[in-house]
Amino acid sequence: xxxxxxxxxxxxxxxxxxxxxxxxxxxxxxxxxxxxxxxxxxxxxxxxxxxxxxxxxxxxxxxxxxxxxxxxxxxxxxxxxxxxxxxxxxxxxxxxxxxxxxxxxxxxxxxxxxxxxxxxxxxxxxxxxxxxxxxxxxxxxxxxxxxxxxxxxxxxxxxxxxxxxxxxxxxxxxxxxxxxxxxxxxx
Numbered sequence: 622x623x624x625x626x627x628x629x630x631x632x633x634x635x636x637x638x639x640x641x642x643x644x645x646x647x648x649x650x651x652x653x654x655x656x657x658x659x660x661x662x663x664x665x666x667x668x669x670x671x672x673x674x675x676x677x678x679x680x681x682x683x684x685x686x687x688x689x690x691x692x693x694x695x696x697x698x699x700x701x702x703x704x705x706x707x708x709x710x711x712x713x714x715x716x717x718x719x720x721x722x723x724x725x726x727x728x729x730x731x732x733x734x735x736x737x738x739x740x741x742x743x744x745x746x747x748x749x750x751x752x753x754x755x756x757x758x759x760x761x762x763x764x765x766x767x768x769x770x771x772x773x774x775x776x777x778x779x780x781x782x783x784x785x786x787x788x789x790x791x792x793x794x795x796x797x798x799x800x801x802x803x804x805x806x807x808x
Contacts, residue, residue, distance in 0.1 A: 624648060624658045631665040639678040646682035650781045656788060663785065663794040671799035679803040686781035690728070690757055695765050697726045703805045713741045713771065721768030728764055729771045730779060742773045 648654030774783035
């Protein structure tokens with residue numbers, strides 16, 4: 622398989638199979654698919670869309686790009702609050718601690734950038750002393766202690782999403798529903 626053939630297929634309106642999507646996401650994660658080709662596929666996806674099956678395959682490939690975090694050792698129901706960002710998006714800063722105060726566990730992985738307003742991580746880091754670069758063990762400890770933790774993607778946790786999220790911010794592909802869906806559902 623070649624990345625350029627996958628880009629051309631999507632550009633021309635074709636449906637990508639799970640193997641093609643996995644190949645591409647594995648290449649993005651490993652660095653064998655360069656940013657310019659990843660950006661080209663992101664634009665093709667924005668313009669041509671993805672079927673539900675393609676979106677599910679993209680989500681699965683992104684999940685498989687990193688480790689899965691086992692939170693079974695932390696008692697309580699686990700919930701997530703996620704949004705697509707924007708000027709008025711500061712709700713994570715309020716909703717996550719409120720939900721934790723009500724007794725549910727809120728593990729959140731948030732992003733940076735995505736437009737001129739900045740992402741949740743950018744907003745959190747504007748608080749003096751607030752750290753979002755927690756290790757997975759630190760995240761679990763925070764969840765056990767407070768019921769809530771907000772961290773960013775890492776090389777271990779959601780590495781494909783970290784790379785694609787950054788490229789979406791600079792390639793004009795933020796609003797692609799399949800890309801938003803895969804980014805949110807992988808957590």
